[in-house]
Amino acid sequence: MQGLSIGEVAQQTGLQPSAIRYYEQMGLIPKPQRHNTRRRYDPKVLQWITLINLARKAGFSIAEVQTLIHGFSEDTPPSARWRSMATTKLTQVAQQIHDLQQMQVVLNHGLQCQCLRLEDCRISNQQGCHEQCEEADQT
Template identity: 35%
Template sequence: MDEATLTIGQVAKRAGIKTSAIRYYERVGLLPEPERHGGQRRYTDETIQRLGVIDVAKRAGFTLTDARVLLAADRDGAPAHQEIRQLAQRKLPEVEALIHRAEAMKQWLTVASDCNCNTLDVCGLFEREPDANEATDGSLRLTYTG
């Protein structure tokens, strides 16, 4: 293991996060309790690697619990790809649903950007027929009827 020489400020700067996030990750068990020298927390490069895993997991839409699973899988000695694959297969349908909704929003906003209606009560952008506009996933379909 690397020698614990980095301060919390150095780790935060290199990882691009706040020191409070590092302390939080320690509290919730995503990072091990650091060594202390002269009363100061001291970290290794491994901490920065773990923070990188947490960051990528968060940006991919995973929870901190998911990040914990990934970090634990990497330490177990077993191939981490199985955990990565399982989490990705579970997350993919959620992302596809978000993309579908974002595409519908983009379509609606494109039409709305050309709207010339004087009042909302005559604008087709805001008409909603409860049954006709409900998508199968329960979200509102954004449509233009005018």
């Protein structure tokens, strides 16, 4: 039989067969030929999966990978596709970094909290909750 079985593709890519079937269903990889009801993938499917894995490592969702692969005219070179997608993704990553930094501030304030009751706690205060907690504790 020609082509790769789904097990061979899974072994060579490190994916589960269910992920390969999902990629196929989503149109991310070409549909395989069938021989006696068994999938037989063209070896080029490995290149497609490498591309998908790279895009996923860059933080792209499955929907964004679909856009990368199918969301441009066929004559759009890969460099233009990546540039367009990366510009948008970098904006999102910058926002996520900001959000994570804010999360870190809140968590660090939480580490310093000495409140005795949740009702008195004001971790969202930029100076931490000590001052307000001490006031509440004195009452």
